Amino acid sequence: MESIKIYIQNKDNSETEIEIPLGISMSLMEILKGENYPVEAVCGGMALCATCRVEVLNDTEVSLEEPSDAELLMLESLPDFEDNNRLACQINISDKLNNLRIKFPEEVFV
Amino acid sequence: MIQTDICIIGAGPVGLFAIFEAGLLKMRCHLIDYLPQPGGQLSEIYPKKPIYDIPGLPSILAQDLVDNLMEQAAPFNPTFTLGERVETIERLEDGSFIVGGNDGTKINAKVICIAGGLGCFEPRKPSIDNLIDFENNGVDYIVKDPEKYRDKRVVIAGGGDSALDWTIYLADICSEISMVHRGERFRGAPDSVEKVKKLAEEGKLNLYLNSNVTALDGDGPLSSVTITNKISKEETKVEVDHFLPLFGLSPKLGPIANWGLDIEKNAIQVNTRDYSTNVPGIFAIGDINTYPGKLKLILCGFHEAALMSFSAFEIINPDKKATLKYTTVSGVNEF
Numbered sequence: 114m115e116s117i118k119i120y121i122q123n124k125d126n127s128e129t130e131i132e133i134p135l136g137i138s139m140s141l142m143e144i145l146k147g148e149n150y151p152v153e154a155v156c157g158g159m160a161l162c163a164t165c166r167v168e169v170l171n172d173t174e175v176s177l178e179e180p181s182d183a184e185l186l187m188l189e190s191l192p193d194f195e196d197n198n199r200l201a202c203q204i205n206i207s208d209k210l211n212n213l214r215i216k217f218p219e220e221v222f223v
Numbered sequence: 224m225i226q227t228d229i230c231i232i233g234a235g236p237v238g239l240f241a242i243f244e245a246g247l248l249k250m251r252c253h254l255i256d257y258l259p260q261p262g263g264q265l266s267e268i269y270p271k272k273p274i275y276d277i278p279g280l281p282s283i284l285a286q287d288l289v290d291n292l293m294e295q296a297a298p299f300n301p302t303f304t305l306g307e308r309v310e311t312i313e314r315l316e317d318g319s320f321i322v323g324g325n326d327g328t329k330i331n332a333k334v335i336c337i338a339g340g341l342g343c344f345e346p347r348k349p350s351i352d353n354l355i356d357f358e359n360n361g362v363d364y365i366v367k368d369p370e371k372y373r374d375k376r377v378v379i380a381g382g383g384d385s386a387l388d389w390t391i392y393l394a395d396i397c398s399e400i401s402m403v404h405r406g407e408r409f410r411g412a413p414d415s416v417e418k419v420k421k422l423a424e425e426g427k428l429n430l431y432l433n434s435n436v437t438a439l440d441g442d443g444p445l446s447s448v449t450i451t452n453k454i455s456k457e458e459t460k461v462e463v464d465h466f467l468p469l470f471g472l473s474p475k476l477g478p479i480a481n482w483g484l485d486i487e488k489n490a491i492q493v494n495t496r497d498y499s500t501n502v503p504g505i506f507a508i509g510d511i512n513t514y515p516g517k518l519k520l521i522l523c524g525f526h527e528a529a530l531m532s533f534s535a536f537e538i539i540n541p542d543k544k545a546t547l548k549y550t551t552v553s554g555v556n557e558f
Contacts, residue, residue, distance in 0.1 A: 155341055155474055161268050164473065186410035190383030192349035192470040194405065 114208050121150065122170060122216035133206055141167070141210070142202035151217060158202035160184045163191055165201040170214040172197045177204060177213075193218070225302065227253035228539050230322045230332035232309050235263020237509030237524030238338035239292035244532040246299030247548055249558060250539055253330055254301060255322065257308040257343045262289035264340060267472065278522060288521075298557030304328050308343050312482045318504065318538075334535040337491060337500075337507040338524070341474035349380065349468050353439055361445025362466050366393075371465075374398045378448050378461055380436050381469035382406050387415040389469060394422050401429035401461055403436050403450055431459070439466065479511070487513055497534035498527045504538055506531045 114135060121129045133144055142165040145152045153164035160183045169177070177199070180188070184203045188194045198218075204210070229245050231238045234256035242252045260266050262285075265274075270286035277283055283291075307324035312335065314320055322330040346364030348354060354362060366372075366389050377397045379390050382404040390402045402419065409416040422428035431450050437458070438449035448466050450459045476489050485492040485501045490513035493500055498508050508531050509524035517523075536545040 153341055153474065155264055156268050156272075159269055159272055161272075162264075162473070163471075182410050186383065189404075189406045189410060190381060190386070190471055192347055192380075192405075192468065 114211070117206070117208060117211040117213075119210055119213040119215065121145075122214065128214070133210075135206065135208060137206060139206050140202050141204040141206060142200070144206065145201055152201065154202060156202075160187050160200050160203050163187050163200060166191070166198055166218055167201050167215040168195065168218060169197045169199055170216060171212070175211075175213045176209055178209070224321075225253055225304070225328070225330040227251050227302070227330060227332050229253075229334045229336050229535055230255065230320070230330045231336045231338055232256075232322070233263065233338035233340055233509070233511070234258070234261040234303065234305070235338060235340045235509065236265055236288060236292055236521050237340075237528055238263070238336070239289070239296055240525050241336055241338060241508065241528040241531065242296035242299055242301045243292075244529045245535065246296065246558070247550070247555070248532055248536045248545055250532070250536060251558075252299070252301045253304070253332065255304040255307060255309055255324060255328070255330065257306070259306040261293060261303065261305070262286065264344075264474075265289050267344060274521070276520065276522060298555050300558065304330070308477065310478050312505070314504075320504065333504070333539045335505045336528075336531055336535065337479065337505065337511055338509045338528075339479060339507075339511040341510055342476040342479060342489070343474065344472035345475045345477065346468070347470040347473050349436065349470065351436060351439055354468075357439055357441060357445040357466070360443070361441060361464065362439070362468070364468060366467065366469075369393060369396055372397050375464040376462060377401070377465045377467060378403060378436065378450075378463050379467045379469060380404075381471075382409055382411070383469070383471055384411040384415065385471060386469040387411045387419055389467065390428065391415060391418045391422065394427050399429075400427075401431065401450075401463075403431045403434050405433065405435050405453065407433055429461075436466065436468070490517075496530070498531045499534060506535065 116132050116134045119131050142154050155162040155164045184200050228250040229252045231252050231254045234254045245252050265285035273282045307326045310325050311323040319333045320335050373396050376399040378401045380403045394400050423430040433453045434450050436448050437451040440447045447462050491507040493507050493512045495514045498506050500507050508527035510519045533545045
């Protein structure tokens with residue numbers, strides 16, 4: 114596999130497909146930022162600000178790496194944390210992400 | 224009224240370096256920032272994390288960089304208004320500005336330099352329908368003066384270090400204290416977690432895990448909160464004087480959007496000649512600005528601060544020409 118595809122659910126429920134080459138040593142946050150999605154990434158990828166939070170829509174189908182304690186600490190300190198929430202900066206691009214479906218929390222569109 | 228040459232809005236790394244660049248051209252700076260300490264997100268969010276892309280410094284802790292920038296700016300005697308958010312900008316007939324803060328501070332400046340990063344760090348608010356009705360009337364998002372809560376009944380919501388630390392501190396001050404955490408366990412500093420558990424075991428703290436505050440009540444001031452267990456759905460009504468949702472801070476553009484500046488995707492559009500905005504006399508540098516090819520890096524903000532200073536000099540000294548001074552030749556002449 115040379116590349117993977119992920120899908121972003123837009124505000125109007127349509128989906129945008131992004132093709133990502135493998136072997137690029139980047140996080141999902143960096144990819145989303147590069148695609149001009151509303152990801153502030155204030156802390157630059159250190160799991161300290163939660164401004165790259167995404168909701169994983171098919172977390173039962175895609176087996177992501179388990180979140181670290183640092184990521185869970187940040188997520189659980191949010192007022193509206195749900196179990197399918199992840200910080201995009203803590204998800205490294207790999208073949209495990211193929212067919213990942215995500216959306217952004219409502220707050221980022223305000 | 225504070226008088227200055229340049230009012231720098233935002234005391235993050237780029238705002239701090241702008242003091243130095245302005246100082247080399249003998250311009251005085253006053254900085255105003257919503258956070259209670261200088262340093263912006265470096266001090267507030269990741270003070271202990273190393274930064275690797277500052278030229279000449281292979282690795283430096285964020286707080287150390289802030290301390291160094293403060294030391295570098297010190298010869299130029301900058302003044303600060305901290306813990307206050309800029310609400311208004313007004314232009315006077317003489318071309319200068321009045322910058323107004325939310326606590327009433329007024330700063331008269333010939334030039335404004337917005338170095339506001341990603342905007343103001345504002346408290347994250349839980350989604351409870353009538354939360355806003357009780358703001359400053361029982362609901363506080365930041366503990367400014369713990370004495371306010373002496374002998375009061377307080378409910379704290381949150382699971383991070385801030386919620387843990389204030390629960391421990393206020394347990395000795397409040398007449399009754401409860402902590403509501405939506406998770407099963409805490410992942411904060413282990414020492415703090417142990418202390419909170421001990422307080423709960425000793426009966427000094429009512430600890431609600433797997434729970435959320437779901438409703439607020441009060442005729443005028445807040446009088447009770449409803450705590451709902453996520454698993455059992457059981458609801459508990461707790462009589463309170465204060466509810467403190469402590470969910471950390473998140474950046475918002477805030478009042479900057481109302482100042483007549485051209486904004487694109489939450490950033491201020493600037494001319495890359497000198498990082499001037501569409502309003503003459505107002506500049507924007509660092510993460511708050513945008514232009515073709517913009518990179519949100521501290522080092523880019525430093526460059527922008529230098530160019531901004533030269534154009535600011537021409538506005539402040541219309542009869543003089545700014546000359547590039549090499550610190551290797553003339554050193555740093557404090558004033």
